Amino acid sequence: MNTQTSAPTQNQVGEKQGERPKTFVPNRKKTFNKQSRPMGKTQGNSKVKISFLGGIGEIGKNMTIFETENDIIVFDCGMTFADETMPGIELVIPDISYLRDKKEKIKAFVITHGHEDHIGALPFVLGEIKAPIYASRFTLALIENKMREYPRVKYKAVEVKPRQNLRIGDFSFEFIHVNHSIAGAMAVAITTPAGLILHTGDFKIDNTPINQATTDLKRIEEIGKKGVKLLMCECTNVERAGWSLSETHVQNQLEKAVFQDHANERLIVATFASNVYRMQEILSLAEKYNRKVAFTGRSMLNISQIAMKLGVLHYNRENVISIEDVKKYADNEVCILTTGSQGEQMSALTRMSNDNFAKFKLTTNDCVVFSSSPIPGNEKSVINVMNKLVHKGVGLVYDRLAEIHASGHGCQDEIGTIMKLAKPEYVLPVHGEYMHLEGFRKFAISQGFHDRQIVITDLGNQVQVTPTSVRKTGFVKVGAKLIDGNTFGDLNSPVMKDRKALSEDGFVIAVINISTKLGKVLNDPIIITRGLLYNHEMDFMLREIKTSLLVHLKNYDLHTIDVNELKKDLKKFLSNTISRKTKRKPLVLCTIVMN
Ligand SMILES: [Zn+2]
Ligand SMILES: [Zn+2]
Structure with a gap:
C-alpha cells in the first residue's frame, strides 16, 4: 500500500511564541544530521x-x-x-x-x-x-x-x-x-x-x-x-x-452561447477531464437550467469522482445521473460531460461521432460543445471529429465561435x-x-x-x-x-527503424532453397510481400524480382557458400533491386534453406 501523510507546516512543528520555528525534515532517519547543517554553508x-x-x-x-x-x-x-x-x-x-x-x-x-x-x-x-x-x-x-x-x-x-x-x-x-x-x-x-x-x-x-x-x-x-x-x-x-480569459467569463459565455442559445437541444460538452473548474461551471449551469448531468469517458468518470470525493466540486447529488439513464430524459433535460476534446481515437465523443457509442446515438437535436482548444499536434484529429459531427447535422459550438474556453x-x-x-x-x-x-x-x-x-x-x-x-x-x-508495452524503447533503436519501414513501405520475405551438394538453387525462390505492391503490379513485379535474384545467384559457387555471408549479400541485393524497381524501401528478410 502507498502511504500518504501530511507534512506539518512550520507552525505545526513545535513552535512556541517567540521561538524560532523549526523546519520540518521528512525522512528523519536519512537526513537527521543535515537538520543542523546551516542553510547556505554546506561544507563551504x-x-x-x-x-x-x-x-x-x-x-x-x-x-x-x-x-x-x-x-x-x-x-x-x-x-x-x-x-x-x-x-x-x-x-x-x-x-x-x-x-x-x-x-x-x-x-x-x-x-x-x-x-x-x-x-x-x-x-x-x-x-x-x-x-x-x-x-x-x-x-x-x-x-x-x-x-x-x-x-x-x-x-x-x-x-x-x-x-x-x-x-x-x-x-x-x-x-x-x-x-x-x-x-x-x-x-x-x-x-x-x-x-x-x-x-x-x-x-x-x-x-x-x-x-x-x-x-x-x-x-x-x-x-x-x-x-x-x-x-x-x-x-x-x-x-x-x-491577460488570459477568466473562468467566470467562460462560464458566462457557456451560459449564453450554449445553455440559452441551444435551450431545446441535448447538450454534449467535451472538455479536459482534469479541468474540474470547467466541470463545475457545467454542473452549476445544468442545475440552473434544470438539466441532469451525466459523465462519460474513463478519465472524466475517474476525475469527477476524485473531485467530488475531495470536495473540489460543489453540486447537488440528485442532479447527476449515470450515462445509461440519459435515454430516460428529454433532450432539453440532460447535459453530458464527455472526454474526446482532443479527438482521441478511443474517446467517448469520437465513438459517438462514429455511431459507435453503446449508450445512445447522436441525432440532429444534439449540440456538441468543445469547451477546449486542440493541443498543438491534435488539430487534425479534432477537425476530423468536428467534420463528422457537422456531416451528421449535429450542432457544434467551439472556441472560435464563442469564448467558451480559457487557457x-x-x-x-x-x-x-x-x-x-x-x-x-x-x-x-x-x-x-x-x-x-x-x-x-x-x-x-x-x-x-x-x-x-x-x-x-x-x-x-x-x-x-x-x-x-x-x-x-x-x-x-x-x-x-x-x-x-511492458518495456522501454529508444527513438534510434532498430525496432523503431523497422516499424517505420514497415508502416511506410511494408515488407518482403524471400525464401531460397539451395542444395550445396548439387551447387544450385532448388525450385523458384518464394517471395512474399505485404504493404508493398498493388494487385495490378504484383505478378509482374514478383516475376521481375525472382528473375533478377536467380541471375544474381549465378555469381556464387553454391558448393562452398558461407550461408551467413550469402544471406547478408542477398538481403542487400534484394533491397537495392526492389528500391530501383518500385521506388520504395520495404523491410527485407531473407531465409536460406540448405539441403
Ligand atoms: Zn499544467
Ligand atoms: Zn504543463
Whole structure:
C-alpha cells in the first residue's frame, strides 16, 4: 500500500511564541544530521546546479533537477504523447540516465500539479528511484489514481499545502497557490544555498476564478522583497498580449452561447477531464437550467469522482445521473460531460461521432460543445471529429465561435506581473518550445531586463546558480525513453527503424532453397510481400524480382557458400533491386534453406 501523510507546516512543528520555528525534515532517519547543517554553508559550497531533463524546447515531459553537493530534488516528472515518428508508441518520458549513479542523493520528488506533462513519468521513474512525492492533495489523488495501474510500484506520498514551508536536505520549499486549468496547482519558492529561486509551475492569474482563490500574488510580492535570485517562469503563452480569459467569463459565455442559445437541444460538452473548474461551471449551469448531468469517458468518470470525493466540486447529488439513464430524459433535460476534446481515437465523443457509442446515438437535436482548444499536434484529429459531427447535422459550438474556453497559461501581462512582484536578479523561461523561449527573452527585455539577466537554456543544459551568478555551465545526458508495452524503447533503436519501414513501405520475405551438394538453387525462390505492391503490379513485379535474384545467384559457387555471408549479400541485393524497381524501401528478410 502507498502511504500518504501530511507534512506539518512550520507552525505545526513545535513552535512556541517567540521561538524560532523549526523546519520540518521528512525522512528523519536519512537526513537527521543535515537538520543542523546551516542553510547556505554546506561544507563551504554554495553552488546549486539545475539540470533540464525535459520541458525545455518542448511542451511536455517536464523534469528539472535541483542539486547541491549533498542532495537532489526531482522537480516534476512528466511525460509527453508520442508523435507519428514513433509507430506503436503512446508515451514518451525523459531519459533519467543522469540520475542513475546519484540515486542516494535524491531526497524528494516535488510535483507542481497533476497534469500528465508533470506526473506522467512517475510510474516508470518510481520503479528506479525511491524518494517521497511532495504535492497538493488533489495532485496526490491524481497520482494515486494513476499508480493503481502499477500496483507493484510502491511510493510514499506527502501532502503539502499552499504557504507551507518544508526543509528537504539543503533546500527549503514554500508552496504558493496559483490558478491553472486544474485544481491544486502551486508555484514553489525554493530557498537554496545559492539564493532564492521562484519556480512558477504552470500558472495564470485569474482575478475572478471559479471555486478557488486567485493566484497568491501577495505572497509572491513578499517573497520578492526577500530577494529572488532566479525566476523560473513558464512561457507557454508569452506570445499573447494582455491577460488570459477568466473562468467566470467562460462560464458566462457557456451560459449564453450554449445553455440559452441551444435551450431545446441535448447538450454534449467535451472538455479536459482534469479541468474540474470547467466541470463545475457545467454542473452549476445544468442545475440552473434544470438539466441532469451525466459523465462519460474513463478519465472524466475517474476525475469527477476524485473531485467530488475531495470536495473540489460543489453540486447537488440528485442532479447527476449515470450515462445509461440519459435515454430516460428529454433532450432539453440532460447535459453530458464527455472526454474526446482532443479527438482521441478511443474517446467517448469520437465513438459517438462514429455511431459507435453503446449508450445512445447522436441525432440532429444534439449540440456538441468543445469547451477546449486542440493541443498543438491534435488539430487534425479534432477537425476530423468536428467534420463528422457537422456531416451528421449535429450542432457544434467551439472556441472560435464563442469564448467558451480559457487557457490555463498566463499571457504577457500575467508573466509581467510575476516579474514585477518577484523582482528577480535573473529570469529563465521554462515550459516552452524554442519560439516561446525566444518570445520570453524579447518580452523580458521589454520589461526592463538586460540580456545578461536572461538565461535561455536547452534540453540537457546544466545551469549553475551561485550567490553572485546564474550561468550555463555544461550538459548532462538527456533523451526520450519510449514506453513500449511492458518495456522501454529508444527513438534510434532498430525496432523503431523497422516499424517505420514497415508502416511506410511494408515488407518482403524471400525464401531460397539451395542444395550445396548439387551447387544450385532448388525450385523458384518464394517471395512474399505485404504493404508493398498493388494487385495490378504484383505478378509482374514478383516475376521481375525472382528473375533478377536467380541471375544474381549465378555469381556464387553454391558448393562452398558461407550461408551467413550469402544471406547478408542477398538481403542487400534484394533491397537495392526492389528500391530501383518500385521506388520504395520495404523491410527485407531473407531465409536460406540448405539441403
Ligand atoms: Zn499544467
Ligand atoms: Zn504543463
